[in-house]
Amino acid sequence: MPGSEDSLECPTCTTVVDRDDAIRTKTMGGLDPTAWQTLCCPDCGTRLKTVFVGE
């Protein structure tokens, strides 16, 4: 199956970023960094999505 849910298009530079290639940072909202991470565009640094990474 195509992994469309695993890739994100950057709204700033229109790069399609594979979820595994995105830069992961702490969220800006003070959420637990072991449970939530923000995916950022590797080209321009735009925040793309906040994802739950906890169990």
Ligand SMILES: [Zn+2]
């Ligand atoms: Zn970008």
